[in-house]
Amino acid sequence: MNRLPAPIREDFARAKRLEWQTLFWMSTVVAAMFATMGGSQAMRSALIEDVLSLVPAITFLIAAHFEPKDPTGKYPFGFVRVNSLAFLVAAVALTAVGGFLMYESAMTLIMAEHPTVAPVEVFGHTVWLGWLMIAALGWSVAVPMILGRIKLPVAERLRDKVLHTDALMQKADWQTGLAGIVGILGIYFGYWWADSAAALFIAFSILRDGLSNMGIAAAELLDGAPRELDSSSISAEAQRLQARLEELWPQGDVRLRESGRYIVGTIEGVHPPDDLPKLDELMGDDSAWRLARLSFSPPQALRREDVG
Amino acid sequence: MGITGNAFLRLAGTVASAAILIAGLAACAELPRDPNGTTERIRRTHEIVLGDIAGAPRSPAAERILERVAGRLGARVTRVEGHGEDLLNRLEKGKVDLVYGHFAQASPWAGKVHFGSPLERRRNAGEEEHVPRFAFRNGENGWIALVEREAR
Numbered sequence: 001m002n003r004l005p006a007p008i009r010e011d012f013a014r015a016k017r018l019e020w021q022t023l024f025w026m027s028t029v030v031a032a033m034f035a036t037m038g039g040s041q042a043m044r045s046a047l048i049e050d051v052l053s054l055v056p057a058i059t060f061l062i063a064a065h066f067e068p069k070d071p072t073g074k075y076p077f078g079f080v081r082v083n084s085l086a087f088l089v090a091a092v093a094l095t096a097v098g099g100f101l102m103y104e105s106a107m108t109l110i111m112a113e114h115p116t117v118a119p120v121e122v123f124g125h126t127v128w129l130g131w132l133m134i135a136a137l138g139w140s141v142a143v144p145m146i147l148g149r150i151k152l153p154v155a156e157r158l159r160d161k162v163l164h165t166d167a168l169m170q171k172a173d174w175q176t177g178l179a180g181i182v183g184i185l186g187i188y189f190g191y192w193w194a195d196s197a198a199a200l201f202i203a204f205s206i207l208r209d210g211l212s213n214m215g216i217a218a219a220e221l222l223d224g225a226p227r228e229l230d231s232s233s234i235s236a237e238a239q240r241l242q243a244r245l246e247e248l249w250p251q252g253d254v255r256l257r258e259s260g261r262y263i264v265g266t267i268e269g270v271h272p273p274d275d276l277p278k279l280d281e282l283m284g285d286d287s288a289w290r291l292a293r294l295s296f297s298p299p300q301a302l303r304r305e306d307v308g
Numbered sequence: 309m310g311i312t313g314n315a316f317l318r319l320a321g322t323v324a325s326a327a328i329l330i331a332g333l334a335a336c337a338e339l340p341r342d343p344n345g346t347t348e349r350i351r352r353t354h355e356i357v358l359g360d361i362a363g364a365p366r367s368p369a370a371e372r373i374l375e376r377v378a379g380r381l382g383a384r385v386t387r388v389e390g391h392g393e394d395l396l397n398r399l400e401k402g403k404v405d406l407v408y409g410h411f412a413q414a415s416p417w418a419g420k421v422h423f424g425s426p427l428e429r430r431r432n433a434g435e436e437e438h439v440p441r442f443a444f445r446n447g448e449n450g451w452i453a454l455v456e457r458e459a460r
Binding site (some may be wrong): 116130187 | 315345418422424447453460
């Protein structure tokens, strides 16, 4: 059964196709980078970032497999939050790898290790490996630049954090590719430190991605208010909904939280009204499908006052 | 489509121009520069200091390559004999320009110095196999490229 709201089904299917395409095209990038890596620290960091950039795509596809499934006895609320769980795991991995790469690049810089990039033989011609590295890095710029730009509007329509992060990571990917090219050109012009400096910059970008993703994942884990896709501030859509609900039930305490791509609301201290409005009407001009559930908690509900 | 046709063409155009620029650079490229200036120093002093590991059988291919490199830079080869560890240490510090010997690619020295490709058509030597080759100071990419080109 497809438990997705009808208005987003088409975009959801498109997002899945885009993520499969991402896995294919980014694999060609990883293969090209691996084949030409040599002794460059910047290439190594860029390769690891490209491999890591597959994680959000895989996370999205795993979550997309579970999300439309029916609730079960063990999971009575269904699987809409699978992507939040996968997202947190990916964010922790990203942060750990970013931290490790920063340490490694900084040590290479401090120890003043000079990267060796020797010539190789290609079809009977001797070519400096650096030129092949730059060609591979050029490919690693082109692929994510195009994929990221295609994905961003789809992620916004789906309110999908994983897909949005994926699109942003692809931006970081092509910037990494450019930094890598600068590092290799630095080696060519005899600046040994350019390579480690580029690697350090790339590692910093991985670490920053990881930390910001951990913040977004933690907000949902703590039942935080719905956030904007591109920042940690409360989403404008949720603020408008909150205002409408407070206007309708001024005596109640309105609480909104995010559950996957949906908003779930509770109005505390209010009996369920006899003439319940439709969920769609409550969203006003915003996307109606976002509000998945609204419940009322009467004043005499059993709850501890010292919790939550 | 999330990306308009024009935007895509602009993007593809930028990437293609960058690729052409890089290919152009590669085509007219000279050798990379050495951070410690080995090649320039040899041109200036007309002397290549070769570390010759005591007891390593001389290789006709190595002699030919040295002769050609010396000819290109207008230099003569000064040989310094010694034991492997001593010479590789001196290479790491930049006191010799290259070391000739029988080395395995999997040698514990592999991270500290750069081992060139096997000489005498031994292209498929195993990682653990000791084969004749030159060792270079790490990062002296122009010097490494110059010798390796003559070796092919």
